[in-house]
Amino acid sequence: MENLEGTNASEEESLESLLYPAPHELPLRPLPAIKCNYTHHFALNVMGKDRHDQYVYRHANGLCIIGLAPTHVVLHPTPSVIGVDFNVGKQSRVEMKACGKRKRNAHILESNSVLCKVMTSDQFFLIRCCVKGVLLEVNEQLVTSPFLLNNQASTEGYVAIMMPKPEDWSKAEKALLTREQYIAERGLSLHA
Amino acid sequence: MQNVFESLPPAPLADLLLRGVCSRCILRFFNVRDTGLRHCISNSSELFFQLRPVLVRVMGEERLNGIQEKVNLEQVSKACKPDGGLPSQTMPRICIVCLGILQLYLQDNVHSADDTDTRKSPVISEVTKTVQKEGHKFDSFCLEISIPALTFVREHALWCYLNSRYSSEGLFKGADVNERIVPLKESLKHLLVRPLEQLWNASFDPNSTFRVALFYKHTNSSAELSFLDGLQGSCSKLGCQGKSKCNNVSKATIGATRENLEYGESLSFVQRSLPSIPLHKFSDHFPWPPPKLDAPCTMTTRCFCRALYVGGRYLKFSRNISQSPWMIDDERKGKSSVQEIIGEKVLLLFKADGYKFHAAGREDIDVRMLGNGRPFLLEITNARVIPTQSELTQVEASLNIIKGEWVKVKGLRHAGIEVFDVMREGEAEKQKEYAAVVWLSRPVSDADFEKLSSLKELKIEQKTPVRVLHRRSLLTRPRIIHWMSCEKIPGSTQYFLLFLCSQAGTYIKEFVHGDLGRTYPNIRSLLDCEAEIWQLDVVGVNMEFV
Numbered sequence: 001m002e003n004l005e006g007t008n009a010s011e012e013e014s015l016e017s018l019l020y021p022a023p024h025e026l027p028l029r030p031l032p033a034i035k036c037n038y039t040h041h042f043a044l045n046v047m048g049k050d051r052h053d054q055y056v057y058r059h060a061n062g063l064c065i066i067g068l069a070p071t072h073v074v075l076h077p078t079p080s081v082i083g084v085d086f087n088v089g090k091q092s093r094v095e096m097k098a099c100g101k102r103k104r105n106a107h108i109l110e111s112n113s114v115l116c117k118v119m120t121s122d123q124f125f126l127i128r129c130c131v132k133g134v135l136l137e138v139n140e141q142l143v144t145s146p147f148l149l150n151n152q153a154s155t156e157g158y159v160a161i162m163m164p165k166p167e168d169w170s171k172a173e174k175a176l177l178t179r180e181q182y183i184a185e186r187g188l189s190l191h192a
Numbered sequence: 193m194q195n196v197f198e199s200l201p202p203a204p205l206a207d208l209l210l211r212g213v214c215s216r217c218i219l220r221f222f223n224v225r226d227t228g229l230r231h232c233i234s235n236s237s238e239l240f241f242q243l244r245p246v247l248v249r250v251m252g253e254e255r256l257n258g259i260q261e262k263v264n265l266e267q268v269s270k271a272c273k274p275d276g277g278l279p280s281q282t283m284p285r286i287c288i289v290c291l292g293i294l295q296l297y298l299q300d301n302v303h304s305a306d307d308t309d310t311r312k313s314p315v316i317s318e319v320t321k322t323v324q325k326e327g328h329k330f331d332s333f334c335l336e337i338s339i340p341a342l343t344f345v346r347e348h349a350l351w352c353y354l355n356s357r358y359s360s361e362g363l364f365k366g367a368d369v370n371e372r373i374v375p376l377k378e379s380l381k382h383l384l385v386r387p388l389e390q391l392w393n394a395s396f397d398p399n400s401t402f403r404v405a406l407f408y409k410h411t412n413s414s415a416e417l418s419f420l421d422g423l424q425g426s427c428s429k430l431g432c433q434g435k436s437k438c439n440n441v442s443k444a445t446i447g448a449t450r451e452n453l454e455y456g457e458s459l460s461f462v463q464r465s466l467p468s469i470p471l472h473k474f475s476d477h478f479p480w481p482p483p484k485l486d487a488p489c490t491m492t493t494r495c496f497c498r499a500l501y502v503g504g505r506y507l508k509f510s511r512n513i514s515q516s517p518w519m520i521d522d523e524r525k526g527k528s529s530v531q532e533i534i535g536e537k538v539l540l541l542f543k544a545d546g547y548k549f550h551a552a553g554r555e556d557i558d559v560r561m562l563g564n565g566r567p568f569l570l571e572i573t574n575a576r577v578i579p580t581q582s583e584l585t586q587v588e589a590s591l592n593i594i595k596g597e598w599v600k601v602k603g604l605r606h607a608g609i610e611v612f613d614v615m616r617e618g619e620a621e622k623q624k625e626y627a628a629v630v631w632l633s634r635p636v637s638d639a640d641f642e643k644l645s646s647l648k649e650l651k652i653e654q655k656t657p658v659r660v661l662h663r664r665s666l667l668t669r670p671r672i673i674h675w676m677s678c679e680k681i682p683g684s685t686q687y688f689l690l691f692l693c694s695q696a697g698t699y700i701k702e703f704v705h706g707d708l709g710r711t712y713p714n715i716r717s718l719l720d721c722e723a724e725i726w727q728l729d730v731v732g733v734n735m736e737f738v
Contacts, residue, residue: 015562018509019627019729023683030631030724033705037659061662065708100665137655137666141709148709156709161658 034155041176042069043130044185047112051076053186055154056130056176062166064131066115067158068149071186074118074125079150083119084142088126093138093160103163106134111172115160116142118149131172133164196226197243202250203259204358209240210263211481213350214287216294216383220374221354221364225382234295235285266481288481289346290376291410292488293339296383315491316387319404322493323392327543329577330497332400333392335384337377340489341462342413346482347373348466352474353481368467380406401498401578408489419477420465500572502538502584503607503737505565506530506551510598511727514557516549526557533599534591535570541587543576552618552733553696560729563625565602567615567737581605603737611737618735619696623674625732626700628690630715633722635685640719641678644690647718648675655710657702671698687726690715693734701725 038057046052053069068074074081086093091107093115098106109115115127115138129135138160142148148157164172177185197205197215200222208218214234219226233239247256286292296313347369354364366372385396469477508515508530517532518525531549539547551568555561579587588604591597632640650673656664672695679689694700699711704725706714715723 015731018560018562019689019731020681021629021687021727023681023687026629026631026681026684026687026726029686030726032722032724033701034708059658061659063658063662065658097666101663136661139708156706158708161661163662 038065040179040182041173042179042182043176044069044071044182046128046130047126052125054127054130056172057154057158058169062163062169063136064133064162064164064169065158066127066130066160066162068118068127068153069182070153071188072125072153074120075150075153080120081118081146081149082121084146084149085117085119085124086115086138086140086143088114088117093135094140094143096135097138098134098136098163103134103136108133109135109162118146127159129160129162130176131162131164132168133162135160136163137161196224196232197239198246201358201361201363202247203255203361204354204363205243206240206247206251206256206259207263207357209236209243210260212236212286212288214290214292214295215239216379217287217289217376220376220379221350223373225374225378234287236287237285286485286488288485289350290343291340291346291408291412291485293343293376293408294379294383295488315406316384316391318491319384319388319406319493320391323404323495326495327576328402328495328497330392330394330400330402332395332397333388333402333404334396334398334400335381335388336403336405337380338405338407338459339376339380340408340410340413341459342410342416343376344459344462344466345417345478347376349474349478349480349482352471355471367471370463401500402495403498404495405493407492407494409492410489411487412483412485416478416483417462420462497544497573497575499609500542500544500575500578501607501609501611502570502572502604503567503611504534504588504604505567505602505733505737506534506561507563507565507600507602508555508561508598509600511558511560513598515551515554518557530561530568530599533597534568534601537587537591538570538572538604541577541579541583542572544572545574547572550612550615552615552622552735552737553624555730556701556728558727562627562729563731564733565600566730566733567618567735569607569611569615614735614737618733618737622696622733622735623693624696624698624730625691625693625734627729627731628692628700628704629681629687629726629728630690630704631687631724631726632719633686636680636688641688643718644676644678644715647673649673650676650713652698652703652714653712654699654702655707657699657707657710669697671695673698673703691731693732700728 034057038059041056041058043054043056044052046054051071051073053071053073055065055067055069057065057067059065070076096107098104109129109132111129111132113129115129115135118125118127139148139158142157142159151157182188196219200218205218208221213221214236215232216234218236219232233242244256287295296315351364351369351372355366359365364372388394389396512526513528513530513533514526515530517529530551535547535549548571549568550571551566553566555566584604584606588601592600652671652673654669654671656666656669674693674695676690676692679691681687681689690704692700692703694703699707702711702714704715704723706712706716706723709717
């Protein structure tokens, strides 16, 4: 990447040349942020329920994005979510946010704790944490725009952000599949 | 010089001399600020013998002997040693008030009858040795003097005595000793400043960055101050500290604890609490005459240069150098840092102990800092030399010609501490300009460019990005994108160059890819397609600086 060294030419000119990348160095498609900043993990048949597939995208800083894998039964073969409800358990998950730098008031949820209820026209499905940790945020967008789950489940349609302790993560990671294992397990094509 | 003493009221003068109050403290108690102070004999017994004929003449032998007898009696009864004899034997050598601090020749137990020339005193040579050893180059200096709290107590005790004995004659009136006498520190500075100025060929300046510190300590301090523990009310604070420590630490460390206290809060604490005791009651708490001294104060010295500041702007051409050293689990990220590259060089120039690097904001390790550069400030601790502007410019040049070095510096110069605020403000309030290489999931069109460049002062809502959420609190921050402009990248259809100017504190990468929709609106939502950021450069930090 460091192809462009500061030259002795006039400053304006050199700045211009620095900013423009050489076209041949640009990849056809750059790695999306969700792929280059996170490691992808999957939990299949969560709580033993068939096709209850979820993802856990882990950032280098240890935070985990929790969401619905493309093969989750509400998305595959036909995406059919019409509503999301965070009013599960004793307290609404929306209210359960940790606050401040030190994450005061943090609720530690277990890996089998329920994050939300996803509704279709005739059924509902429970989405679980998959890792034990502090719940930092739930995606409130889903309440007003549940269809985000149908078409952008792996980005804007994420469900929650969790912060597991390193030791809890090490435990949880063993039970999760890598992207390659997930693809193989579900017999998907590579671009899934 | 003796004239000064001859003009003082003879009875209290004789009283003070016989009790072993040094000449300089006597003048302090008479509130005499005399520039000739340096050249008088400090030792009270010497001075007494010199002044005796005058005193006899003024007050008569009988009255003088009366005072002498009374003092002797008090001191003998106190010491339980009935060997009266000549006054010189019973009169203490070490001043009972300043504990020898103003008797400059007493240091290291060197005693000379002739201490009128302070330049040759051990204090001066000790301080000079310290300064030479540290190797500072300076043309001005300031003295920072720390004296034992005990001196305040003894001043107070003497004042109480003088007040009770002589206030009827119109002398030593008033309850607050601090307002009536010349402070010990002032007198000591008075004694030291001129000789040091001459010796060091430098001027005394209270605002000088070069500080010379003198710490005086006395072994009697903890024992003699223990009465403060017993006092109630305003004094309970020290009492509590003392007691709670007594309960769980051994005797040896109690002394140490008290010594530590002596230098900090307890000094002002002692000064504050003494007036709360009525003058006539003071002797119930602290004995008169005060306990005998076996040794004078000991003195240690230290010298250092206050923080100096050097400002400038830096440019960073690498995507592999962070602003400050970045360590994760003892493992270094990036090959070097802007801070180290600049700091180490400047450190050498100042022959300093260390430096701190402050900058007007920071960029990610993979973001270059181009254009006019980012303002920074180096805080230099304990510099031995202060380089000239041309030396600073030379260092700047030498940094900039290093082959393969990815960091460049502009406008390196001395700065004042006030620049700190300018920079903090710059970090929080000034506009920043960026150039981003953006990829779209479809070919870039003129309509996209028009759309983006038409948006002025665009308000966005930015939730704390996931990448920093582990250390920052979750908030939705309103930010403004002041303007955007776009340029095609020749030879590429799906990439373009996005120039944008934003409010300080905007996370640009997140504004492009949307951070899971947590920054909104974003380039993705504005252009209704997928968007990714390939690379980012800072091209301008819009602020005036040094």
